[in-house]
Amino acid sequence: MPGAEAGTVRTKGDVLVTQPPGQQPPQGGFGAPYEPQPGQYGQPPQSYGQQAPGGYGGPGYGYPQPQPQPQPHPQPPGGPGRGGRFKGKPAVVVAAVLAGCLIVGGGVWFATSKGDGDREKKPVAGQPSSSPPADEGKGEGKGKGKAVVDRDTAEKLNAGRKSGEAKVLWIQKNGVDLPRNGSDAYGPWIVGDIVVKAMYRTVSGYSAVDGTRKWSLRLPSDVCAAPTQPTADGKIVIGIGRGTASDAPCESLQMIDLASGKAGWRTSYERPGLWDGLSDVAMAINGDVLTVGRTSRTDAFRVSDGKALWGKLPGNCQPFGFASGPLGIAAASCQTEADDHKEQLVERIDPVSGKVRWTYKVKKGWQVDQFYSLSPLVVSLRKGEKNWAIAVLNSDGTYRSQLAGGTDDYETRCGSDLLTRGKNVDNCLGVAADANTFYMATKPEYVGSDMTNAVVAFDLGTGKSKWKVAAPAGQTLMPMRMEGGKVLIYMGATKGKGGGIMSLAPTGGTLQPALRHPASAAEVERGFSTPRVAYVNGRSLLMHAFVSGVTDEEEIAMKTMISFGG
Numbered sequence: 001m002p003g004a005e006a007g008t009v010r011t012k013g014d015v016l017v018t019q020p021p022g023q024q025p026p027q028g029g030f031g032a033p034y035e036p037q038p039g040q041y042g043q044p045p046q047s048y049g050q051q052a053p054g055g056y057g058g059p060g061y062g063y064p065q066p067q068p069q070p071q072p073h074p075q076p077p078g079g080p081g082r083g084g085r086f087k088g089k090p091a092v093v094v095a096a097v098l099a100g101c102l103i104v105g106g107g108v109w110f111a112t113s114k115g116d117g118d119r120e121k122k123p124v125a126g127q128p129s130s131s132p133p134a135d136e137g138k139g140e141g142k143g144k145g146k147a148v149v150d151r152d153t154a155e156k157l158n159a160g161r162k163s164g165e166a167k168v169l170w171i172q173k174n175g176v177d178l179p180r181n182g183s184d185a186y187g188p189w190i191v192g193d194i195v196v197k198a199m200y201r202t203v204s205g206y207s208a209v210d211g212t213r214k215w216s217l218r219l220p221s222d223v224c225a226a227p228t229q230p231t232a233d234g235k236i237v238i239g240i241g242r243g244t245a246s247d248a249p250c251e252s253l254q255m256i257d258l259a260s261g262k263a264g265w266r267t268s269y270e271r272p273g274l275w276d277g278l279s280d281v282a283m284a285i286n287g288d289v290l291t292v293g294r295t296s297r298t299d300a301f302r303v304s305d306g307k308a309l310w311g312k313l314p315g316n317c318q319p320f321g322f323a324s325g326p327l328g329i330a331a332a333s334c335q336t337e338a339d340d341h342k343e344q345l346v347e348r349i350d351p352v353s354g355k356v357r358w359t360y361k362v363k364k365g366w367q368v369d370q371f372y373s374l375s376p377l378v379v380s381l382r383k384g385e386k387n388w389a390i391a392v393l394n395s396d397g398t399y400r401s402q403l404a405g406g407t408d409d410y411e412t413r414c415g416s417d418l419l420t421r422g423k424n425v426d427n428c429l430g431v432a433a434d435a436n437t438f439y440m441a442t443k444p445e446y447v448g449s450d451m452t453n454a455v456v457a458f459d460l461g462t463g464k465s466k467w468k469v470a471a472p473a474g475q476t477l478m479p480m481r482m483e484g485g486k487v488l489i490y491m492g493a494t495k496g497k498g499g500g501i502m503s504l505a506p507t508g509g510t511l512q513p514a515l516r517h518p519a520s521a522a523e524v525e526r527g528f529s530t531p532r533v534a535y536v537n538g539r540s541l542l543m544h545a546f547v548s549g550v551t552d553e554e555e556i557a558m559k560t561m562i563s564f565g566g
Contacts, residue, residue: 143177144177146176147174149172151170153168157520157524167518169565172211174558176202177555177556184419184420184421186223186226186419186422193207195561197561200223201218203238205258214261215261216261221243222246224241225292226239226422228284228427231285234257235255235256235304237285237290239251242268269299279294280421282320285324288303289303289352290303293320295333296318298313298318310353317335318335319331322425323425328348331347331425344362367383370414371426372390372438378392390403390438400460403438405456410456420546429490431479434485436461437458437460437466439504440455440479442455444476452475454477455469455471455504469504475491478491485505486512487506488502495522496519498525501514515538515566540564543560
């Protein structure tokens with residue numbers, strides 16, 4: 001913070017540690033080896049079911065990691081995901097680096113610029129669009145077919161259902177012959193009783209009750225990015241490729257009404273410069289504003305009519321990813337002489353005007369990875385592949401605490417771990433937060449032949465752990481969001497035991513079932529080893545974020561969504 005004293009400086013190994021006066025580093029912290037791994041949920045329209053960054057429903061899944069390759073068979077529980085530990089001696093160093101240098105190295109300052117000038121070429125204004133002809137969007141003879149409801153399997157599984165267990169409401173098979181390398185699947189977005197999924201060159205809405213298709217919109221090119229959350233009135237803007245080539249740049253936008261499936265405006269935007277052209281796209285919705293972030297800039301559009309609001313901001317630091325939700329919280333990077341964009345910031349930006357309200361400077365070399373929650377503001381930070389830290393900021397951007405992980409390894413599962421294109425910074429499964437507590441999943445470990453883990457609660461004021469609750473034997477727990485003062489958790493299935501949606505009180509204690517999936521469906525549920533998870537109106541939904549198969553037949557028969565209900 002400007003004017004702050006440097007505090008004490010000491011060395012530990014070959015790491016320089018700066019510590020503010022009177023502050024002791026937390027014992028333990030996220031910052032050890034890490035491997036690949038929040039959206040507003042709780043009121044419609046909703047997406048995924050993980051807590052959107054914001055404390056009211058938070059993020060959904062984790063980034064940027066090695067891109068997933070087509071998986072002919074389900075992966076073992078726990079992967080892909082990003083994890084690691086904040087423990088032992090390395091953790092102490094990391095804790096000190098964050099507790100001290102994140103503040104002393106920059107801290108918070110308030111911007112005075114209006115955020116309008118120094119803009120590059122504005123995005124091209126688009127016209128309202130309609131669904132393209134049915135023969136558009138079929139590259140190399142692919143994209144044929146449509147998803148089908150597997151009623152026979154659902155009926156057989158329900159025949160074995162026991163008292164107290166939910167029903168299998170419906171199972172969806174892919175039914176689409178996709179290109180050679182498969183396709184990402186974006187969503188699900190839930191608006192009323194409609195579940196919406198975007199995949200390849202189609203966006204479709206299905207009944208949340210029985211899985212039947214309600215509408216389908218063909219697109220002229222591949223879906224390449226999408227926000228974690230839609231607007232409050234059920235509108236979304238997705239990114240599509242400019243052209244049908246497999247490497248077509250992701251620089252066109254299509255607005256869609258998720259309730260009706262009607263296409264709204266369509267526009268394109270420019271991507272000048274090397275960094276912009278090579279960057280993944282991070283999309284978010286804040287109120288009636290869509291932001292499209294890349295490494296060197298962000299462009300903002302009004303969702304309701306497609307009007308371009310702002311583009312490149314003054315100065316050499318530009319936001320590259322917003323978190324969807326009521327607040328304009330963004331990660332930003334700075335162009336330096338090294339031209340590596342490794343100087344990064346957390347900023348609050350007015351999404352309508354682009355005006356920066358406050359800035360928190362992250363220690364050089366550390367990068368903003370994910371927003372686990374917006375209110376309270378909980379930020380995942382990475383340095384290379386071995387150092388991981390989780391910082392908690394106040395609503396004005398000042399430092400609050402850093403989580404001390406102790407001896408456990410932790411894991412979250414975010415969108416960039418599951419998708420090949422589109423790297424949002426706000427949708428991780430495995431985390432949730434309320435005003436005073438942060439809940440996080442430990443990394444699953446084998447106990448006998450099955451994997452299991454636990455949920456750990458952290459005090460946001462001190463960063464210290466408060467309690468730990470273990471999963472039932474052979475099962476795993478992944479926090480999703482807060483609801484009714486409790487943390488909702490997805491519990492994975494294991495052999496002979498169905499999963500479900502569980503809840504825990506802020507004080508810990510015994511897991512309580514909100515929806516128990518039937519044991520008869522355990523093997524099918526286990527096939528969704530790294531799912532998107534939603535829980536809305538007493539119904540749970542699991543969805544694959546990537547669809548592929550060794551053969552066309554296997555790909556077409558792949559179960560892509562399953563829903564459970566009372």
